[in-house]
Amino acid sequence: MARSSTTSDAFNAIAEVRRREILDVLIAGEKPVGAIVSDLSISQPQVSKHLRVLSKVGLVTCRAKGRLRLYSLEPARLRPLHEWLAKYEQAWNERLDRMDDYLKELQKKGEPQ
Amino acid sequence: MARSSTTSDAFNAIAEVRRREILDVLIAGEKPVGAIVSDLSISQPQVSKHLRVLSKVGLVTCRAKGRLRLYSLEPARLRPLHEWLAKYEQAWNERLDRMDDYLKELQKKGEPQ
DNA sequence: GTGACGTATTCCTATATCGGAATATGATTG
């Protein structure tokens, strides 16, 4: 077996930096392919291919307007990521607290008497 | 070029379901490899390989105790994911609001006069 | 319709993955 398909998951789709960058660009709103190409200076075919992947997992949708293809974000599809991550938030905060304690301790030791 | 290495990123590391499952198991706390193996019924070599990937990106750390290797979560390393995702939270909520409006409208139309 | 434009697709190659099976390593016990 090989790695999971990039189109199998939002998780797999956003593993690629370029695709994350494309999504970032689309936060501003609907954009034609050309705008993404010039914003990111990635070759047009590459952008199209990445958009295809993002479409397949539903992270973007496409609307034709003349010869333009306007792509827009479908942020709800990021929800699984958000939910998965949420489980770690608590553990994460606990760690931060402990780190905080540790830092305070260091600070106390560093203080001149 | 091929896909980015799984060890290049937390994003790439967690693309694999098995690795997410392993992290999920470790939320409960430090565990030896064997416990993960029996919790998830993945072969021991596979678990070890996945743990290696997770180690390389710092998502887990390892501590030896006798012949056991105790792995534990390093949730802070998920922070980049969290931050990236946060940018979409607003867009996501806006969409939800619009969806909400839409649903309310549907409901209104459905109401008998 | 012909040309120009915006986008999508195809072909290619190098690379790396996951999983299984077998085996190596390392620590512990008697």
Place this chain on the structure above:
DNA sequence: CAATCATATTCCGATATAGGAATACGTCAC
């Protein structure tokens, strides 16, 4: 030190990916 337990590593195969280059497709303007 031999046997055993816990884990790590290696070898193998099938798979598919990202990017470049070339090209196909679809729509618009003249």
